[in-house]
Amino acid sequence: MSRLDSMLRRLTAQRDGLNWAVYQISGMAGDVLDMGLGNGRTYDHLREILPDRRIWVMDRVLQCHPSSTPPAEDFLQGEAEPMLQKLAEGGPRIAFGHYDFGRGVKEEDVAEAARLSPLIAQVLLPGGLLISGQPLVGFEQISGPDTIAPDRYLFYRA
Template sequence: MSRLDSVIRRLTSQKIVLEWAVDIIRYLDGTVLELGLGNGRTYDHLREILPDRDIYVFEREIAAHPDCIPEKSFQYLGDFRDSLPFAHQVMGANSVLAHLDIGTGEKQVSMQLAEQIAPLVLDLMKDRAIIISDQEIEGWSYMLIQPLESIPKDRIFIYQVAKK
């Protein structure tokens, strides 16, 4: 597969899964989390398809397209490992959708980061919330659902929170 096809497949999968999630969370009250603002593509799509939800963004440093930068009160800046516990102090467990788009190209580093932040993300989520991740999280295998045949199983992972 060419790199162009690979990028198209990844972005198409993200769009399909994010739009699927909107329907699943429609009866759950709560906020939305975007981990990895990047240049703001998926954040921009989330706010388009979820215009009535508060969307909080986590990012080391804002470098997004100027039109895709949330207001300061919706930004959690710094390393996820610091900003997620801080967000928990502020918001508690009130989120119904989290999109983890955290990969930086170094697979091992991204996988390790995902495992480290997994419990911190879970602390912010309500029971039955949906978490969409670009990294597989082994500790969450009991929450893995893959309801969409059209989505490549090794590219995007969908979890439904089951609080014990």
């Protein structure tokens, strides 16, 4: 598979997973957490499909497209560990989290996801939903939408 086809497959899975998640949390109170702002495409989509939810965003640096810049009070800038700890100080409040941290080196990205998993668990409400391109630990893995190959995107409940 070409890198272009792989990217299209990943982005389609991401979009389908985000859209599916909206229905999964529809009766649940709580905020949304987008871990890894990047260019801001996912955040922009989350704003569109979850207009009535507060969306927290975290990343090392703010370098997204200007139209996808989150409000300053919802952006946690810095390394993931202290940002997750800061968010956890208020207690669990996240109904849905999207994990998209990574540098593109599979072994390092998998190790980082495993290391951050306990901190992510601290901010998720019981029964909260988490979707990720990386394997996370300590969560109940569930099946996502049928349109997504099981190895392409991962779905979890807190």
